Structures are given as structure tokens and as C-alpha cells.
Amino acid sequence: MTATQKVKFYQVGSFAVGNRLLDADQRTVQSDVSRHNTITSGHRACQGCGEALGARYVLDAAMRVTGGKLVAVNATGCLEVFTTPYPESSWQLPWVHSLFGNAAAVATGVAAALKAQGRDDIRVLAQAGDGGTVDIGFGCLSGMFERNDDVLFVCYDNQAYMNTGVQRSGATPAAARTATTEAVGPEPGNPFGQGKDMAALAMAHGIGYVATATVSDLHDLEAKVERAMDFHGARYLHVLVPCPLGWGSNSADTIRVARLATESGLFPVYEAEYGTVTAASPIRHRVPVEDYLRLQRRFRHLFDSSGAVKRPDIVAKLQQLANRNIDRFGLLTNEVA
């Protein structure tokens, strides 16, 4: 079903980062001592930052599959700020930051230049947060998609403008508290009925490869980066990266929360080619949405102090959204190892 081959019988199967019992080619790039560490230590991300982790995952995989022939273009945002405060840079590849909304266009320029120079064996990866993708970056992104420029665009979605203090973006989920959608009043948190399904928008452009992924399934994420690099032309990868600060979750729970997002159905994990869904990752152990929501203070207003649901109406609506995803992508099959 998915790009990865699920390995049965082995102690931790295809879920853990590595495993001494697996052949090297079945382990992740992250398990390799010689992984590139494209973002190295000393960066200023918060403890437990999902974006720092997700970006290293994506870029190490991309560096592996391109043999190190990679250029990265970064939008303004947390990732850019915590990795390049003068005089320290934690990047270990050629990297450029221009503005907030133009990562896709700058990447188009880089790709065009490399092509004109006859060096298009060097691949281009553009990356931005959700704000820099679905809101301020959307115009340039749509243009890049429409022209089918040879760029892999990666969105690290932590579902709000985190670097500026947790403000609502077009990717903020319903009912979530942000600084501009406070949890007060009769409709606390972000309103229902808004928001962009960026992966669907990417698919609507008909580009070769679109996929969603999270930091909780490393094998899947790496396989998708690898698959994306099989294609030339515009490609899009949407990675869910929890933000302990903005989501109000425990710094140790970053991967766990991402896992619950997929297991509840709220964040469907799938791939599409040329506008059609080709595979979806089945939910392994389904959970009700409240198990996911309860771990995050941005949804605290839905629960009382004992942890019981105090706004069942809102939780029910969120559960409906999850159910819709499960139906739409067929996320519940027989539980697969």
C-alpha cells in the first residue's frame, strides 16, 4: 500500500528508527552513523521542537538520495530564525533565505539557474512553515506548481505562526487556541468552516507528486522524500510537526502527539500522483479525537480540570472531521503490522 515495505516478524519491525536485525537498506537514514546531519547541533529551537526534527529527517533523506547534490531555499519563520542567528549557522548544505512569502519563487530561480548552467543534477528543495506556504507564500507556490518548476516544496506544518508568538494561520485547525483566536466567548478558538487543505490544493494543480507525512512515522517520511526525488517538476510534501510551545504539549510528547493526530484520523497520511490519491497509511490503533486533544493546552478549553470533556459539542464536530478523513482515504483496514 504505502511506499515502505512493512517488515513483519522483526522485533520492532518497520516502526523504530533502526534495528540491528534489519539489513542496512531496510533501516532509516536516521539510523546511519554517517547521516548528513543537515541541521546540526547548537541551533536555537525550543526543547522538543518538531520542526527541527522534521527538517533534519527530510533533508538528511534528501541528501542521501541526491548524493549530497542539493540546494535548500528557506522562507522566513522558526526554522530559518533558529538555524541562522549571526554568527552561527546550523546548516550543512548550500542554503539561502530571502523573504517570508517567496521561497517557492526563489527556488524556481535557483532551479532555472542550475538548468541554464547545465547542472540540473543538483536538486532544489524549498521549505517553509504553514504560514509561509498556505497564506503569504501561496501566490508564489501556486505559480511554481502551475509552471511545474523542478522544485520539491516542503511545508512544516505546526498549524500557526509560531515564530511571531502563535497567531492563527490558514492551517490552524478548528477550535485551536492561538493569540489571535483566543479561547474565549461562545465560539472559543479558531472557527469551524475555515482553513486550507493545502495538500488537496497542491493536488488540484495536477503536479506529479503530493504527499502528507508526520514526524511520528520516520520510515514513511523518508520513503516519501525518496519517492519525491524520483520525479522532476513540481512536488509537494506536507509534514505535520508539533510545536510544544504553540500547542501547549509536553516537550517529550512531540512524536507521541503527531502519532495521535494520525491515529485519530485528524491528520490523514497519504500520497498522490498527478492529482489522484495513490496510497494512504492505514490507522494502526484508532483513538478518539479527545485522546489527541487532551495532550495540548491549545485545546484545554474543551476539557475540565479533571480531564473530562466539557465541550462535547465541539469535540463531536472535530470527531466528525476525523471520521470524514477516515472515510475519504479509507484509513481503517484490518490492522496491519
Add this chain to the structure above:
Amino acid sequence: MLRQLEGSRAVAMAVAACRPQVVCAYPITPQTHIVEGVGEMVKSGELAGCEFINVESEFAAMSVAIGASAAGSRAYTATSSQGLLFMIEAVYNAGGLGLPVVMTLANRAIGAPINIWNDHSDAMAVRDAGWVMLFAESNQEATDLHIQAFRLAEDLSLPVMVNMDGFVLTHATERIDVPTQEQVDAFLPPFEPRQVLDPADPVTIGALVGPEAFTEVRFLAHAKQIQAIGHIREVADEFAEAFGRRAGGLVNTYRAEDADVVVVALGSILGTIKDVADQMRERGTKVGVVGITSFRPFPLDALHEAIGDARRVVVIERAFSIGFGGVLSTDVALAIADGRARISTVVAGLGGRAVPEAAIAGVIEDAVAGRLEALRFVDLDRGVVERELARMAGDRHSGPSAENVLRDLRAVASRSV
């Protein structure tokens, strides 16, 4: 190679001869013919090894150029007015990063109200962005300046903007000596970037710089532009020797050495001013003309020298700072700050209004006679503005001024028919 062709077309041919590797384009009147010209040459194969990208906005256009330049390719784009403002974040970005992008700015008024004709308000909006800004007086000079621009940009590692008056130059068909490929190749070597994105030698471009170093970065940019003043002169001299005609440089003077009154301006209006100067010289008034070619870096010393002992300076400008006054004249005033000459700002040609010789002659005469006030709007229709001011004072819901003025003008015009 002498050709009879539209200014835009000549510029396109000059740009193509400079062998850009990435050209990106978003349509906006009146620059569009330039990029259309380059695009056609790419598509036909006449300009080989170039990626021509139809971007979705001007913001994307400058961003694409930034990316291309950072990746080591010669990059070019063109815009005007609203388009320039739409990309202004990226214009500052290119300036700050020191990427040698070349852009043609076909000068056009900025709205509201929307106006597609020529003035210099667009250029003035970005004068602090760290770009070298050159103004062409004629289509020949516009053609020639583009070739110098790539050379300057890459020598200095700074972006360069070539300004040419929209419609007046871009859409004028005239005889232009278009440089050949061989001439350009001899003058402009291949691009060797100062910093480049290369997996073999990776760097991080575009760091976050805090208070502890930001001032130094800005100072260095300024120092570089001051250094550029000398280099602009050198490149112009080199061009003259290679191509056999003058173009570019810092300022160009016309009969200014013994002038009593000097008229200073930017761009194509200088042609008309020079004709008026000749006529007035014949009638006995010692008029001189100083055209500023390099607006940024601003050539204070060269301008000071050009103005010399003239007692009166008249700055004719096609731009205006609302709530204050002239823009160019403020810069010019700094060059003559030792106070011997009196300076007047003459605002003319806003939004593409024609500036007849008579009008220019009129203000010069007034200047000589001591009748020229500090700030004058040439050919202002006093009746229309006074009616509108009265209306605004009397009626809170007086509506938008622009609409009222247009209605007035039509009513007045229809009445007079």
C-alpha cells in the same frame, strides 16, 4: 549596428546580448515590450542558454531573479510603477543580500489614482533600497546603459536598476545603434559570483543579523556605493573607448560651465531642456543643463562641480513627495549646500503630462527674474483645484477628489465645445 526600432526592442536586444541565464517577466505597461522581446529571442533560440520564466507576479519576478543570482546565474527582469511596489520587499532583499541582478524600470506614475503614463514616482519609492540607479536620457543611452549595468552589478556585487521613461522612450521608435554580440562579449566577461549556492562549497546565505552587527552591514553597503561612484565613471570611460560613444557616467553637463542658471533633471526630459537652453542662449540668457545619470549613488561632488558658480538652480522633476515638496531637488540642494545658489523645485510631467518647451522656458525666465517660488507646479489648472478645495471644505460627503476633478474637466471641456 544601426537599426530603426522601438526603444523597448533595442533594450531587449542589448539585454539578450549580455547573455542572461535567467529572465523572468510579469506584464505591466509600459515595460512589457522589453520582456516580450527577450522572451521571443529565447523561444526562437536566438538567445540560447537562457531560461525564460513567466512568473505569476512581480514579487515572484524579483524573487526568481534573486534565486537565480544566488545560484550563480546572470539574472534580469523588468517592471514599472505598481509592479515595482509589489516587489519592493524583494527589491530591498536583493539590495541587502548584494546580488547582482539587473532590472529595467520603465518609469511610470504610481496610483492611486491608477495612471499608466510616465513619471518618476516609482523610482523614488526605492531609492533607499541599496540598488545602483541609472537614468537614461535617450533610447540609445538606455540601450547602452544595460550593458554597463551588468558589468557594474557583477564588479560591485550590487543590483543595478536602469531607469527609462515609460512610453516616452519605451514606445518611441527611432534610430538606435544596437551593439553586436561580439562587442558585448568583449566588454562583459562571464559572471563570477562573489557568493554562490554550490554543494561543493556550501554556505548559508541570508542570516538573521541582530543589533550587534546590523549597523556595520548597512555601513558596508553604503561604503560600497560610495566606492561605486569611481567605478561608474571608469566603466563609462571604458564603454566610450570600446563602443565609440558616451553613455552613462555620473552626470552629463550641457553648456553649464559659464551658466548663470542651471537646470537639473533626470531622464528624457533633458532632451527638451537642452533645446530650450539653446534657444535661451541665443536670446542672451546663460542657461546650462545638468543631467544626473547616476541617481544612486548620488554624485554629490560631480554635481557640485557641474553646477559651479551658477546663481540659480532649477530642478525640474517628475516626482513629488506629498506633504513636503520635491524629491530630487532635496538631494541636489545638498550638493550646493554652501549656499551661494538659490534652488527652486519645479514639478512637471506628473502622470505623463506633456512638458512643452514653452513651459520650461517660462520657468527659466521666472527664475532669472527672481519670480520663481521655491516650489512650482507647471501647468497646474488652478480653477479645477480651487473648485475642488472649496467643495471639500463645504461638504463632508464631497466624494473622491480624483473623480470630482475628472467630472469637472469633462464638464469644462464639454462646455467649451
Add this chain to the structure above:
Amino acid sequence: MDKPFAITLDVGTSLANKTGSWRVDRPVYVDRMPPCNDGCPAGENIQGWLYYVEEGDYEQAWRRLVEDNPMPAIMGRVCYHPCETACNRAKLDEAVGINAVERFLGDQAIEHGWSFGFVAPPSEKKVLVIGSGPAGLSAAYHLRRLGHAVTIYEAGWALGGMMRFGIPKYRLPREVLDAEIRRICALGVEVELGHKVTDVPEEMRAGGFDAVFMAVGAQLGKRAYLPAGDSAHVIDAVSLLHSMEGFDPPSLGRRVAIYGGGDTAMDAARTAKRLGATDAVVVYRRTRERMPAHDIEVEEAVEEGVLMKWLSTIADVDFDKGRIVIEKMALDETGFPQPTGEFEELDADCVVLALGQESDLSLLASMPEVVVVDGSVQVGPDLMTGRSGVFAGGDVLPVDRTVTTAVGNGKKAARAIDAWLRGESLAKPVRHELAGFELLNTWYYSDAPRMERPRLEVARRTSTFDEIVQGLDETNALFEARRCMSCGNCFECDNCFGVCPDNAVVNLGFGNRYRFEYDYCKGCGICVSECPCGAIVMEPELA
């Protein structure tokens, strides 16, 4: 490259920023006690030897196992596997089939002829082991490997104790038993069969022994008073099973009643069926839930057609009529069975008594210092009796009467004797914290149902004494071993190495685990959350 000041930076310059200073807690690698190891009466390092099985290195796994227990092929057939009861995997899907894998290893060793390794240089000490059941054999093995001269005095005509004379062949084939005993003796253990000890101090003097380990077991069946007394139709289960080892199988008749509810009763009943009884009925005074027999014994017995008569006692016997009279019982509030006065008749040609076993402690006669309470020898924590140099273990002690417990006693005693002979006391091993299920992150383990060992069909089982339970083949044994979650101990899954957002875990290479790079670790705790086996804890950062 001539980089513009401040705008363009060199790669990797962030390493100058030691973000470790942000921490308030730091992660630390720990080793915890896995519940399987914790629950094994023989003290095996189960997780330790499973580790090698997972890699397919069966010989290394066997060698690790026999560091503690010399008889895995036997254990894999007769042990009641409290390790599996404790196994954390049971809380996820099903317990790891440790017992099956142990058997596999034992069978592999026999098949490939692996011999025990290292024996320490001679210690010049001699130890006497009385009894060759599991306790005695285990003690002999460990003592011999520690370099001592060991002699076993066995009262019977063959080695093995209850393993040979109490456990039926269908559970423990004699070839397997013989192979593992032979291997122990091959270390150089001296054996004297038919040598019953009646005076321990005298035997020690005569043999020049420096210490003695008494492992005589509990081989006397308890007798209850039945009206037909010493009739030939009443025999005790222990004797019955003992006599199965001879050359004349006993004849029990068509209908056999077995009196008692323990494992021995089950063994006797199932043996009776195999000897040709049409009916084998277990008569037990309480209920199924209160039967001391292990569940698996009862299940297999029932599968084989053994009938159960709960809440019944034998009131009278009349073998001329071929019947016995049973009285129905009822449990009172304390759970104790009380007679109801209702009687029933049951067809029976003989009665087999399985009412418990006692030890023959006649050998203690000349040692008044050795304390006996309720028929069990009292010992200290080092298994030494009241008499210095005299140790005891196995069924003579008030312990669980299982082979595994006895094997564990033998090891413990051997080590205690070894320490005593050197004039030292036994060091208490450091006990790590138990690796409870809640410490694991079980997400990472593949869904993998347990492999069951195939069994003979019932019909075939009851007609022969062929071994009922077959072993796992290699693929299945490997699979089963790999279901082990390595609770509490790092098995190098690379999770911590991969999930650190700050790249602050150093992979020291296969076999060397990992190290935290505390210069950069921000103390977020993701490694702790995502360690599948609970081998990392957060500790407060010291000043």
C-alpha cells in the same frame, strides 16, 4: 568564496552554541530488571539469551542460558514458565513463548552435540551431592564448573530424580533427559548409583568431603486412610509413576480413580489412560479453581478424556464389586470443603492416591542441628542448614515443588558452597528497578501473534507415550524470540539516536549502544518517550 559580512555564514558554525546549558533535566541510560528474569526460579538471564536467539546465534544463546541452567531441553518441556506469566508482552498481545524457545535451544544443543564450556582450575575441594534430581544435578554442574571435585550419591538405579521417576515420558522423553544428564556428568562429576545415605557426617568423613548438598527430594507419597487399606487395588501415584520406568508396566484395570488435585494426580490419570484404562476419573475435594495442578496439565488431561469429579472425597471402597463410594462436599465460607452427607457410587477397579509427597529425612538422624519443620528442612538465605557445611535444596525445602525451583536452588547452593569453601560470604547482586509495562512504548513493536507449538492429536496421544508437545522449528523459534521487547534494556533500535531534534545522541556503533552529548542536549525528553523498552530515564540536572 568571499562571503559578505554577516549576511553569509559558514556551515556548521552553530556548534559553538552549547545548548546543553538550557537543561533542567537530563536523560540517562539505565538497565532495568526484565520481569521474565525477575520471575525465573532458576535465575536465568532470559532476556540475555533471547538476544542471541534473535540474531540466529543459537549456540551463543545456549551458552548464555547454561551459565545459569544446564538443562534447557528439560526445562522447555516441564517448566511452568512463570517468566511467561510475568512477560510484559502479554499486556500487548500474548506472552513471548520463552519456554518454547528454551526447548528449541536445548534440542539444538543435543542435535549438534554442543558441550559445556569453561571449567575453572581445580580448587582442591570436594563436595558431596546427595540425590540426582534437578537440584542435585544443577548443584553438581555449577560446583564442577567452579572447579570443585563433585560426587553424587544416588539411592536409585538411575540419575534424574523426579524428572525420570515422576514426570511421564509423554512430557519428557527419556532420550532428552539422558542427553542432558550425560552432558553434566561429562564435566567430570563422579556418580555412585544405588548408594543411599543414612549418616551424613559419616559419609563426609569417609569420602573426604568438605561440604555436602542434600537434595533428596520428596519421593514418598502421602497415604490417606481408606477402608481397603493396603489392598493391592490402592497404590500411590508416586509409586505408580516410578514403576513406569521399570520394564513391567503396572496393570491398573479398566476404570481408575485418582484421588487428589495436583500435577501428580494429572500425571497419574493420564498415565492410567495410556495404560489402557477406559475411564480415568480424578476425584478432588474442592473445585477446579482451587486445584493446585497447573492449568495446562488440567487442560491436556481433559482433552485426553480424563474425567473430573469435583467436590468429592472417597468415603468407601469395594473392589470386589468394582466400585467406590464418594461423598459430595460443599465449600464453606472460608473455602474449606465440608461433607454434605450425600453419597454417590463410582465404578473403579483401583484407586491411585495423589495426596502429596513427603521427604525421606532419615539421613538427618545424626544431625540434630538441622531443623525440620512440618517435614521440610529449614535453611538460611544461603541454603545452609543448622549444621555448618551442610546445605539443602529442592523439594526438601518448603518451596514450590517444581523442577525449575530445584534447579535454581542447586545454582544458589553451589554458589553459596563455593563462597563458604573460600571463607567468604555470598555477595548480594545489585537489583535493578523492575521494567514494568508502563515504562515501555509498545507502539514500535510489530503486531505479531504468538507461535504455538504443535501438539499431537488427542487420539494419538492417549494411545502412546510419545511426546505430546512438538517443538518449534527454527523459523518459528526465531520469530518467537524476536517478539521479546527487551524490557528495560537497550537493544540498539536507534530510536534515541534518531528522534533527538538536537542531534545530541552519539551512536557508538553496533554492540556499544549510545552516549548522550550533554553539550547540546536540551533535556526535552523525547528519547525517554520514544524508547520502546524503557531504558532511558530523566534525572534532574545537578547544579
